[in-house]
Amino acid sequence: EVQLxxxxxxxxxxxxxxxxxxxxxxxxFDDYAMHWVRQAPGxxxxxxxxxxxxxxxxxxxxxxxxxxxxSRDNAKNSLYLQMNSLRxxxxxxxxxxxxxxxxxxxxxxxxxxxxxxxS
Amino acid sequence: xxxxxxxxxxxxxxxxxxxxxxxxxxxxxxxxLAWYQQKPxxxxxxxxYAASTLQSGVPSRxxxxxxxxxxxxxxxxxxxxxxxxxxxxxxxxxxxxxxxxTKLEIK
Numbered sequence: 085e086v087q088l089x090x091x092x093x094x095x096x097x098x099x100x101x102x103x104x105x106x107x108x109x110x111x112x113f114d115d116y117a118m119h120w121v122r123q124a125p126g127x128x129x130x131x132x133x134x135x136x137x138x139x140x141x142x143x144x145x146x147x148x149x150x151x152x153x154x155s156r157d158n159a160k161n162s163l164y165l166q167m168n169s170l171r172x173x174x175x176x177x178x179x180x181x182x183x184x185x186x187x188x189x190x191x192x193x194x195x196x197x198x199x200x201x202x203s
Numbered sequence: 204x205x206x207x208x209x210x211x212x213x214x215x216x217x218x219x220x221x222x223x224x225x226x227x228x229x230x231x232x233x234x235x236l237a238w239y240q241q242k243p244x245x246x247x248x249x250x251x252y253a254a255s256t257l258q259s260g261v262p263s264r265x266x267x268x269x270x271x272x273x274x275x276x277x278x279x280x281x282x283x284x285x286x287x288x289x290x291x292x293x294x295x296x297x298x299x300x301x302x303x304x305t306k307l308e309i310k
Contacts, residue, residue, distance in 0.1 A: 119299070121247075129239075129247065129290050131299040143297025146204065179246055189237035189252035189294065196246060 086110040086192055088180045093197030096170055104197055106163040106180030114138075114158035117183040119190060120165050122176035122199075132178070133165065148174075170201045205229055205293050209302025215310040221279045224305045226291035228272040235295035238267055238276045241304075242287045250289075251276065278307075 092104040106118070119134040133144045133154040142154055153166040163180055177198050181190035206229035216222050226236065234254035239247040249258045251267040254274055264279045278285055286309055291302040 121301075128304040129241075129292075129301040131292070131301060134297065134299060141297075143299070145298045183294075184249070184252060188256070189249045189258070189292070190239075190247075191249035191252075191258060193246035193248075 086182065088182060088192060088194035090178060090180050090194045090197035093178065093199045095200045095202065097203050098171060098201055100170055101166070101168045102170060102199060104165040104167065104178055104180075104199070106194060108161045108163065108180075108182070111182070113156075113161040116185075117141075118156060118163045119181045119183060120154065120163075121179045121181055121190070121193070122174075123179070123196075124173075124176040127176075130176070134183070135163070167199070170199075172201050175199060175201045204298060205232060205295065205300055207291060207293060207300050207302045209291050209305060211305060212303060214305055214307045216281055216307060217310045218281050218283055220281045221277065222281060222307065224276045224289055224291075224307075226269075226274045226276075226302050228274075228293060231271045232293045232295035234270045235293055236267075236269070236274050237292045237294065238265075239290045239292065240285075240287050241290065247290065281307075 087109045089107045096102050117136045120132040135142050135154045151169045155164045177196040179193045179196045181193045208227045236254045238251040241247040255267045266277045289305045
């Protein structure tokens, strides 16, 4: 069974940093691109960042560019999101998601980890 | 950035109805479009990818169509478990983007 488990969320003050992790299992991790998507409380989905299987292609939403860094460790079947200079508007549930074969949407998604940025 | 306009934002319907949700892109994306369903407190689930390909396990009452800039998700014969929020997503180019969402509620 394919499983994605996020961790690392929590309460953090504005301007501080946080690192999210996503542990993957049940599939050949280094065959697939991976993504982070967030959802602010009561709001819609916002794609945050994505990384190709070999880290050769990386993209960011304009709202996080220059502050967030995505990375992966294929030996550890893990995806990461380093979040710096956090703002109140970064408060959200952060999901990790696996990209389908031949770029076929995101499936599955993890259950998310909550990041709250507040003083 | 590819902008998406998803409509309507709120849709009221009854069990057994047929509903259509639309998604329009600011530029052509070929068929690089997916549709997701999200229920309260749950992660989104993939329904359709490549604009019209049904994800394994998704009921056949869901269908997608379109290419280029205009896309639709159709749910024929609504069931009680279909009342949820639906999102379109383009994955043609970074940054990937989602539509604003359509909440499908019981009339």
